[in-house]
Amino acid sequence: MKTQIVIVGGGAAGLELAAKLGAHYGRKHHDIILVDCNRTHIWKPLLHEVATGSLDANLDEVGYRSHCHRWGYRYFYGSLAGIDRNRRRIRLAAIQDDRGREVIASHEIRYDYLVLAYGSVTNDFGTPGVAENCTFLDSRDQADRFRDKLLDQCLRVSRTMASDPSGDAQVRVAIVGAGATGVELAAELYNAADALGYYGLEVFDRSRLQVTLIEAGPRILPALPEQLAAAARAELEALGVRVLVDTPVVEATAEGMILRSGERIGADLQVWAAGVKAKPIAEGLDGLELARSGQVVVRPTLQSESDERVFAIGDCAFCKLPGSDRPVPPRAQAAHQMADAAFANLKRMMADKPLVDFVYKDHGSLVSLSRFSTVGSLMGNLVGGRMAVEGRLARFIYLSLYRMHLLAIHGWIKGSAMIAISHMNRIVRPRLKLH
Template sequence: MGKPQLGQPRIVIVGGGAGGLELATRLGDKYGRKGKLDVTLIERNRTHVWKPKLHEIAAGSMDISAHEVDYLAQSYWHGFRYRVGDMIGIDRDRRQVQVAPYFDTEGREVTPKRSFDYDVLVIAIGSQNNDFGTPGVVNHAIKLESQADARRFHERMVNACIRAHAQSSPLGAHQLKVAIIGAGATGVELAAELHRTTREVVAYGLDQVDPQKDIRITLIEAADRVLPALPERVSKETEKLLARLGVNVLAGAKVSEVGADHVSLTDGRAIPAELIVWAAGIKAPDFLKDIAGLETNRINQLVVRPTLQTTRDDGIFAIGDCSACSWGERGNIPPRAQAAHQQASHLYSQIPRYLRGDPIKHYKYRDFGSLVSLGEFSTVGSMMGALVGGNLVFAGIFARMMYLSLYKMHEHALHGSVKVSLDTLARLITRRTEPHVKLH
């Protein structure tokens, strides 16, 4: 793409997650290539991975190189611009987004502090875990919020297995024990994946470790059941599967503190653990709180109208986990990948209407249910609740196929059917010639 043309409407999208990247790609394909819109995506990371896949990276069951999307290449192929950096402010009067300097891993400045002009601003920066101020979380727990977090956990997991194999003395009380705090989708999926991948890592010659005796995964949930946001039947089915895997589930257990090698509960129990993951609660990033005078809620989400426009500025939209969009009597639309996908599709059709001065249609969330993958063991979920007047609960191979189709929908939005088909075939071939778990 060349330089922006005079009078060309400027669309700035902040955040390259599922919703932001899909929107930039589709707007770039239809309007950016033809010079009708100047589309810019601002994102601090260099590559994109679908966030629901982070638990697979952490467990080592997914080869990230086969799934990550390079932002610079994606922008070149699809008619938009990618600019690296973190948004640190918005000047609503000048219609500018302020972006912080970007530094490499050695501390050298790559790009200076910059400002980007916009006619339409879309904020899609996602969410992060909410630790509710629990002591010790920041220092001793890993939050799976980014690729870097997932890689760090995986490296520590493999090192823990190698360390346990190499030592001559008996394993300590906390060694090869993992505590996952939060039994929502991320926590449950990570527990199931870790059950398999830790055993596969040990099987590659670490014969001093006894998986049945030495490896222990504990899932801690403050609510009275796992997957508390999903129907109770889904929760019960999931607990049965986790029990068969040997995952220790502690429901109704509230965490009071996280230590270097244990998790303390409010009832006085201490759960020993070498690796601790915090996967409970969500909130939007703290810097969004009242940014540029925009309305936010108690978890920093930008409050939006049914049009997805922020309540105090028609030219600023918010989608995905960082937005608070009403779902009537049921509260706000849940922070799910399907919501971000739907909202990106909605804005793709409505932004041109806004620029023409036409009325913008309201966004209506369509709930297709929820699916939770338990790795290669099973998938459980509820689907089409709104269509059948209740919850259709199911498990097994059909649920697994539906879960995989959600990811394929995301890939199709980014790459089209031809590339997705070829990439899928390549992954199937590669999986037959390489270890099924990442060993480094």
């Protein structure tokens, strides 16, 4: 019987690991299976660009079925419902179509080794009204829905201004959470507003956009050095963003946000980007030790504390390395490094060799303010996060992170071709995706 390795989650960590295992082992003696609840993969840090129409996800997404054929693994469409560790089985939930008819019944997949890489979702911290009234940016579907709502609101304001030029109609957007996602989305909205004038909304410009960025903490971008966060805030405010810090939100309503101070922030569109938590699993994980955040607690080898045959990588892993007082942060660079470490340890485990500890190398943080600016710090583990970069150099490095991901999942030949094609698309494709 073939050795079966099941990877749950086709995000940055899971997809890179599946490609590495498939390319290394092939199909002769190993069966590498990737399970994901989507049919395509898109790099999660790009979702704010999909949400504003700055990026056409149809050009950048990766179809799992074609990718698995190329890299020697199998793909199963489905969502993890639960685990039976004694029998070494995972259960996938039934799949239904949009009319509620069952497409695939609930079923099980056996494993010899299991890798959990199902990622994270936005954490609303139990704030009343958030789930009902706010948009999250955890998936392409959510980003697409936000873009549709944004375009509808822009069209509404444009038509109102055409009939009453003296009016003060605006598209009001409230974003809660001033980490990378919230800050990048706020800037990208102004890039989209500038571009809409080219595509039929002649009376619409950035002056009709009212963006409020709300942060409960003392400053925006806590992962960056204070001077870079201050520079990013100055750039946002120059664009027209109202930035509020030390400002907790106590409720989200259909009309907008209610702050602890009692102030109400009116909004046509509301985005909640205030932190993440592990994606909940309906039937649980059969006793695997979990952190308060719902993440799977892992050893330095990335094996679960509860089961040596179960690994966890990426955002769903709670990995607190020796000598560190904090777990590895849920970042794309951590997911990439964990995929490499899990690949090495799975090979060692199957060869009856001792496993090695994961070593996280913090290469710093970068935040893109669309075409307006990019700020960040590099080589945080080497120089304490003090090498500040801004402008064109920072933008180049920021884009390089995505190029590295493309090379990891497609290989050098196809990955390089896709990078070249993306440069051409910037010239020949429209500036915004409007459908």
